[in-house]
Amino acid sequence: MPTSTIGQRIRAAREARRPWCSQEKPADELSVARWGRTGFCDRQQVYRWEKDLRAPRVWLPFIEQVLAIDLSEPKDGSATRVDTVTSVMLLGGSDVDRRQFLAASAAVGLAALEMPDAEAVLRRANRSGPLAVGKGEVAAIRTMTATLGDAASELGGGHARHLAVRYLTVDVARWLDGRYSEATGRELFAATSELVHLIGWMARDEGHQGLSQRYHVHSYRLAAEAGENELAATALRGLAEQALDLGHIPTAVRLAEACERRGRKLGNPKALAYYRNTYARAAAADGDHATAARLLTESQTAIERAPARPGQSWASHYSHGRWAHDSGMIHARLGDLGAAAEHLRLALDTHGLDRKRTRAIVLADLGHVQLKRGDTETALATWREFLDCAEGVRSVRIDDGLSNVAARLSGLPGTSAAAQLRERIAARA
Numbered sequence: 001m002p003t004s005t006i007g008q009r010i011r012a013a014r015e016a017r018r019p020w021c022s023q024e025k026p027a028d029e030l031s032v033a034r035w036g037r038t039g040f041c042d043r044q045q046v047y048r049w050e051k052d053l054r055a056p057r058v059w060l061p062f063i064e065q066v067l068a069i070d071l072s073e074p075k076d077g078s079a080t081r082v083d084t085v086t087s088v089m090l091l092g093g094s095d096v097d098r099r100q101f102l103a104a105s106a107a108v109g110l111a112a113l114e115m116p117d118a119e120a121v122l123r124r125a126n127r128s129g130p131l132a133v134g135k136g137e138v139a140a141i142r143t144m145t146a147t148l149g150d151a152a153s154e155l156g157g158g159h160a161r162h163l164a165v166r167y168l169t170v171d172v173a174r175w176l177d178g179r180y181s182e183a184t185g186r187e188l189f190a191a192t193s194e195l196v197h198l199i200g201w202m203a204r205d206e207g208h209q210g211l212s213q214r215y216h217v218h219s220y221r222l223a224a225e226a227g228e229n230e231l232a233a234t235a236l237r238g239l240a241e242q243a244l245d246l247g248h249i250p251t252a253v254r255l256a257e258a259c260e261r262r263g264r265k266l267g268n269p270k271a272l273a274y275y276r277n278t279y280a281r282a283a284a285a286d287g288d289h290a291t292a293a294r295l296l297t298e299s300q301t302a303i304e305r306a307p308a309r310p311g312q313s314w315a316s317h318y319s320h321g322r323w324a325h326d327s328g329m330i331h332a333r334l335g336d337l338g339a340a341a342e343h344l345r346l347a348l349d350t351h352g353l354d355r356k357r358t359r360a361i362v363l364a365d366l367g368h369v370q371l372k373r374g375d376t377e378t379a380l381a382t383w384r385e386f387l388d389c390a391e392g393v394r395s396v397r398i399d400d401g402l403s404n405v406a407a408r409l410s411g412l413p414g415t416s417a418a419a420q421l422r423e424r425i426a427a428r429a
Contacts, residue, residue, distance in 0.1 A: 005052050006049075006052070006055070006056070006071055007049055007050045007051055007052035007053075008050070008052075009069065009071065010046075010049055010050050010056075010063060010067065010069075010071075011050040013067040013068070013069045014026055014046075014050070014067060022043060023043035023044075023046035023047050023050070024042075024043045026046055026066055026067065027041045027042050027043050027045060027046050028041070029066045030046075030059065030062050030063065030066050033062045033065055033066055034059070034062045034177065040130060041059070049063075056071075061086045061087075061090055065090065065093065083117060083120055083123070083124075084117060084120055084218060084221045084222055084225060085120070085124065085176050085177075085189075085192075085222075087218065088168075088192075088196055088215075088218040088222070089168075089169055089173050089176075091214055091215065091218065092165050092168050092169040092173075092199075093169055095165050095199075095203075095211060117221070117225055118225070120189075120225040121182060121185040121186055121189055121225055121226060122182060122185075124176065124177075124180075124185060125180055125181060125182040125184075125185040126179070126180075126181065126182070127179065128179065130174075130177075130178065131174055131175060131177075131178035131179065132178060132179050132180070133175045133178040133179060133180040133184060133188065134180065134184055135184070135187070137175045137178075137188070138184065138187045138188055138191050140171075141172060141175075141188075141191040141192060141194075141195055142191050142194065144164075144167055144195070145164075145191070145194050145195045145198055148160050148163060148164050148167075148198060149198050152198070152201070152202055152205070152357075153355040153357060153358060154355050154356050154357060154393075155356065155357065155392065155393055155394065156205055156206075156357050156393045156394040156395030156397075156398065157201060157202030157203065157204070157205030157206045157394070157395060158202075158205065158206045158394030158395065159394055160202070161199060161202035161203060161206060164195065164198060164199045164202060165199055167195070168192075168195055168196065168199065172192055172195065175188060176188060176192065185226075186226045186227060186228075187226075189222050189223070189225055189226035189228075190222075190223060190226040190228045190231055192222055193219045193220075193222035193223040193226065193228065193231045193232075193235070194219075194231065194314055196215050196218050196219040196222060197215070197216065197219035197231070197234060197235055197238060197314070199215050200212045200213075200214075200215030200216040200219060200235075200238055201238060203215060204238075204242055204396075205395045205396055205397060206394070206395075206396060207396040207399075209242065209245075209246060212238075212242060213239065213242060216235050216238040216239045216242070217235075217239070219231070219234075219235040219238070220232050220235035220236060220239070223235055229262050229263075229265050229266060230263075230266055230268065230271055230313055230314070230315050231313075231314065232262055233259045233260075233262035233263045233266075233271070233275055233315075234259075234274075234314050234315055236255050236256075236258050236259035236262065237256070237259045237274065237275060237278045239255045240252050240255035240256040240259055240278055240279075240282055241278065241281075243255055244281060244282060244285055249282070249285050249286050250286070252282045252285065252286075253282045253283065253285075253286050255282075256275075256278045256279040256281070256282035256283075257279060257282075259275050259278055259279065260275045260276055260278070260279040260295075262275075263275035263276070266315075268306075268311070268313065268315060268316060269302040269303065269305040269306040270302070270303065270306045270311070270315055270316050270317075270318045271313070271315035271316070271318070272298075272299070272302035273299045273300075273302040273303040273306065273318060273323055274315045274318040274323075275315075276295045276296075276298050276299040276302065277295070277296070277299045277323065277326045277327060277330065279291075279295050280292045280293075280295035280296045280299060280330050281326065281329070281330050281333070283295065284330050284333040284334055285333065289334055292330060292333075292334060293334065296327060296330055296331075299323070299327065300327070303320060303323045306320070308320065321346075321347045321348075321350075322347070322358075324343045324344070324346045324347035324350075325343070325344060325347040325358075325361075325362050325365070327343045328340045328341070328342075328343030328344040328346075328347065328365070328366075328369070329344075329365060331343060332365075332368075332369055332372075337369055337372055337373050338373075340369045341366065341369045341370060341373065344362055344365060344366040344369060345366065347362050348362055348363070348366070356389055356390075356392070356393055357393045357395050357397070357398065359389050360386055360389040360390040360393060360398055360401065361397050361398070361401060363382055363383070363385050363386035363389060364383070364386045364398075364401035364404065364405060365401075366382050367379045367380075367382040367383040367386060367405065368404065368408065370382060371408060376412060377417075380412075380415070380417045380418060380421065381417075383405050383421055384417070384420075384421060386401065386405070387421065387424050387425070390402070402425055402428065405421070405425065406422065406425045409421055409422050409425075410422075
């Protein structure tokens with residue numbers, strides 16, 4: 001039996017979708033899927049695809065989405081490449097519609113280390129499209145990313161992720177499919193990488209680990225295709241941190257090393273501190289205390305040279321307070337509880353971490369360190385402050401903190417302070 005062509009398979013899928021009786025209905029749906037409104041695909045275009053008079057090319061993933069068929073690997077054995085932009089928009093669509101389960105694995109994180117598509121920006125630049133895109137659209141993406149990021153830092157990733165995904169798949173998608181120069185295209189890819197990274201962070205903070213990994217992989221590829229080493233390193237950092245949380249230690253070490261290696265090309269001391277602390281945490285988890293200690297020292301040297309004010313880039317927002325928190329937890333992993341407590345208190349008191357979510361996480365960690373040092377009364381007071389700060393925050397990190405505190409409380413003497421904390425935690429369940 002002869003192999004069916006792509007056109008024949010498109011026609012069969014269309015005819016199976018009753019009550020469609022012509023190519024007009026799928027044409028309208030394809031236009032909405034790609035551009036956000038009708039008018040950019042007509043029945044003649046569908047007719048030409050079905051007759052194999054023209055290959056769908058960039059329309060292929062949208063045809064798959066609308067007709068619910070898989071055309072990514074035609075039966076003749078050839079493979080169809082889906083570029084990073086199309087791939088992330090399809091991921092965003094599946095995220096909004098919740099049609100698929102995405103499991104977390106080490107392999108997904110390591111996939112980010114594959115060679116990016118060096119010609120991606122050039123292929124999309126200077127082509128026909130319904131919208132002219134310039135610096136204003138790029139600035140709009142960065143403003144929205146900063147605004148949504150501020151809300152997430154305060155209230156947790158669970159509060160606004162759906163807004164960020166809608167913004168990506170509706171507004172940003174139209175601009176990426178618009179008309180722009182190569183220079184604007186690189187800025188557009190970079191700004192989109194930041195937004196996609198934020199969505200990945202939000203998904204992780206909400207507990208959707210597989211989804212988070214895929215967003216971070218797309219963020220890395222967009223950044224690499226734009227030639228932005230700092231953004232690419234930051235995406236690798238997100239994957240390394242997640243691999244650590246999931247217990248994929250060898251993968252975490254490889255990703256953290258790749259992150260730090262990219263960071264060496266930068267002159268931003270905050271970025272160097274950011275990435276070296278990530279590598280130090282992975283090395284400590286892997287039992288390589290010598291490497292972890294060396295990287296901690298290098299990270300401290302970098303952060304001491306960094307200005308206190310935040311910069312424009314993602315890594316430039318790595319504050320002295322966040323550095324102190326990260327360093328404190330690495331010291332705790334290395335067994336130096338005194339240094340750990342000093343750094344965590346420094347993060348809270350000296351550098352003034354004032355976001356509710358961030359401050360709550362540090363307080364939970366500090367309480368654990370204080371308890372390990374035998375200062376039970378101080379630990380209980382710190383956890384009481386943690387519960388006050390965690391009110392109204394939707395974050396899996398906060399949920400984990402509550403579970404960990406509850407587990408420690410069950411082994412403490414029956415003091416009134418411990419009993420009150422147990423009651424407050426039970427009331428939140």
